[in-house]
Amino acid sequence: MEFSTQSTVSLHRIKSAALAVGVYADGTLTPEAQALDRASQGLITEVVKQDFRGTAGATLTLHRIEGITARRVVLVGLGKAEEYTAAAHAKAERGLAAALSQLSLADAASTLAALPTTNASTLRSRASQAAQAAINAGYRYDATLSKKDDKKTPSGPKKLTLIVARNEAAEAQRGLAEGAAIANGMALTRTLGNLPGNICTPTYLADQAKQLANTYDSIKVQVLERKQIEALKMGSFLSVAKGSAEPPRFIVLHYKPAKAVKAKGKAAQPIVLVGKGITFDAGGISLKPAATMDEMKYDMGGAASVLGTFRAIAELGLEREVVGLIPSCENLPSGTANKPGDVVTSMAGLTIEILNTDAEGRLVLCDALTYAERFKPAAVIDIATLTGACVVALGHVNSGLFSTDDELAQSLLDAGRAAQDPAWRMPLEEAYQEQLKSNFADLANIGGPPAGSVTAACFLSRFTQAYSWAHLDIAGTAWRGGKDKGSTGRPVPLLVHYLLSQQASA
Numbered sequence: 223m224e225f226s227t228q229s230t231v232s233l234h235r236i237k238s239a240a241l242a243v244g245v246y247a248d249g250t251l252t253p254e255a256q257a258l259d260r261a262s263q264g265l266i267t268e269v270v271k272q273d274f275r276g277t278a279g280a281t282l283t284l285h286r287i288e289g290i291t292a293r294r295v296v297l298v299g300l301g302k303a304e305e306y307t308a309a310a311h312a313k314a315e316r317g318l319a320a321a322l323s324q325l326s327l328a329d330a331a332s333t334l335a336a337l338p339t340t341n342a343s344t345l346r347s348r349a350s351q352a353a354q355a356a357i358n359a360g361y362r363y364d365a366t367l368s369k370k371d372d373k374k375t376p377s378g379p380k381k382l383t384l385i386v387a388r389n390e391a392a393e394a395q396r397g398l399a400e401g402a403a404i405a406n407g408m409a410l411t412r413t414l415g416n417l418p419g420n421i422c423t424p425t426y427l428a429d430q431a432k433q434l435a436n437t438y439d440s441i442k443v444q445v446l447e448r449k450q451i452e453a454l455k456m457g458s459f460l461s462v463a464k465g466s467a468e469p470p471r472f473i474v475l476h477y478k479p480a481k482a483v484k485a486k487g488k489a490a491q492p493i494v495l496v497g498k499g500i501t502f503d504a505g506g507i508s509l510k511p512a513a514t515m516d517e518m519k520y521d522m523g524g525a526a527s528v529l530g531t532f533r534a535i536a537e538l539g540l541e542r543e544v545v546g547l548i549p550s551c552e553n554l555p556s557g558t559a560n561k562p563g564d565v566v567t568s569m570a571g572l573t574i575e576i577l578n579t580d581a582e583g584r585l586v587l588c589d590a591l592t593y594a595e596r597f598k599p600a601a602v603i604d605i606a607t608l609t610g611a612c613v614v615a616l617g618h619v620n621s622g623l624f625s626t627d628d629e630l631a632q633s634l635l636d637a638g639r640a641a642q643d644p645a646w647r648m649p650l651e652e653a654y655q656e657q658l659k660s661n662f663a664d665l666a667n668i669g670g671p672p673a674g675s676v677t678a679a680c681f682l683s684r685f686t687q688a689y690s691w692a693h694l695d696i697a698g699t700a701w702r703g704g705k706d707k708g709s710t711g712r713p714v715p716l717l718v719h720y721l722l723s724q725q726a727s728a
């Protein structure tokens with residue numbers, strides 16, 4: 223999909239297959255809708271009075287209005303004017319994108335991004351939302367369907383033009399480019415998540431990483447196989463992998479800006495992203511119940527978000543060094559699988575008593591977190607579908623954010639808010655460590671039912687003493703279950719926003 227900007231002229235003379243304008247919930251027209259209303263002798267007012275309520279995200283498409291050059295006018299509901307926040311704007315963009323995706327158009331023009339919101343949002347971020355909504359609405363999963371989308375299925379507009387003031391065109395273009403890169407990264411994340419476990423194996427994820435390195439000169443990749451993982455003494459990660467016939471992979475991605483960035487101190491050090499890459503989690507010997515177990519193909523959502531984020535930052539040419547680490551394997555029950563009570567030795571040398579083989583995410587992540595030390599990182603952020611308890615605590619709205627570093631936590635919370643991909647900070651105090659005590663090892667891999675997502679984070683924190691670290695539990699946000707089952711592409715928007723804010727020039 224192509225994106226461009228055009229400066230505000232007489233709206234009624236814009237040549238386009240569709241032109242979108244906003245209408246508030248009480249029927250008040252935005253200035254842009256008013257302009258079209260005047261050009262059409264009050265037609266818009268009449269329609270809004272009779273046929274359209276401007277609830278947020280609602281749309282109505284009008285055809286061939288006399289006095290208006292665009293072949294269609296799409297009215298887009300904005301909700302109440304006093305509640306027209308950045309989130310409401312994003313919802314309106316999604317509504318518009320959904321309506322346009324039902325048509326096949328050469329082009330569409332929209333005035334929505336230019337409209338200010340009640341909370342301070344930038345045109346750059348609104349343009350980004352417009353591009354994301356447009357690309358996300360066109361996303362289709364068909365990798366394992368025998369019939370692919372044919373030419374007859376509507377594919378939305380080929381081109382989207384934002385109508386903005388002339389002196390704001392550059393800012394809008396910047397936002398469109400960021401939004402497109404984020405959405406392209408999300409599409410990769412979504413497809414990897416949606417692919418079944420028998421296709422999306424650790425080896426498949428490694429091949430996807432190699433493909434990114436082939437596409438982008440700025441990305442290098444190294445894939446460690448079992449022998450090399452053994453040499454690193456990743457005894458905790460390997461203990462999970464040994465229950466499956468599918469070989470494990472430890473994927474190392476390295477993004478380096480094309481031109482060396484001039485930076486001093488922390489800004490010169492890389493940011494490390496660590497993604498949980500369990501391509502199927504049956505629970506191991508502590509087997510999960512059958513209902514919805516299929517959804518555990520999404521247990522590589524952290525890994526998929528790292529790959530999606532790398533795609534996005536490479537497309538944008540981010541000016542900051544980033545390392546991606548993906549420990550990937552399956553968690554299955556078998557004669558060679560971990561057993562409750564087993565004690566394993568992690569790469570860090572800490573021994574771990576495995577009281578529940580279904581708490582495998584932390585077992586693979588802890589060795590990756592130890593491996594991260596060698597990069598002398600400015601910050602390490604792990605992303606994991608780690609606990610059902612996090613879904614209980616925060617539902618499907620916020621990702622869980624855990625960090626002992628207040629500054630890092632605040633940057634991530636700000637990034638999530640700006641990206642419309644929110645996280646909520648959870649506690650991470652010494653007092654919870656008590657629950658991880660074991661009589662037979664340095665620590666246990668579970669802390670009992672209370673505060674399950676917190677003790678999981680506490681476990682990880684024991685391996686992150688060498689650097690500043692944050693953990694995102696995306697168990698509730700990486701995918702949706704039920705009728706609309708599918709990957710969401712989160713938290714790629716949060717991660718890309720965060721990395722953009724950490725550029726030397728930012």
Ligand code: BES
Pocket residue numbers: 503505521578580581582583607608609610611613668669674697698
């Ligand atoms: N991948 C799961 C977490 C999960 C479960 C995410 C359900 C989304 C929905 C993880 O490996 C797991 O099984 N965690 C256990 C931990 C428990 C045994 C301490 C859980 O949450 O039940």
Ligand code: MN
Pocket residue numbers: 503505553579580581582583
């Ligand atoms: Mn599990």
Ligand code: ZN
Pocket residue numbers: 500503521580582583607608
């Ligand atoms: Zn898991």
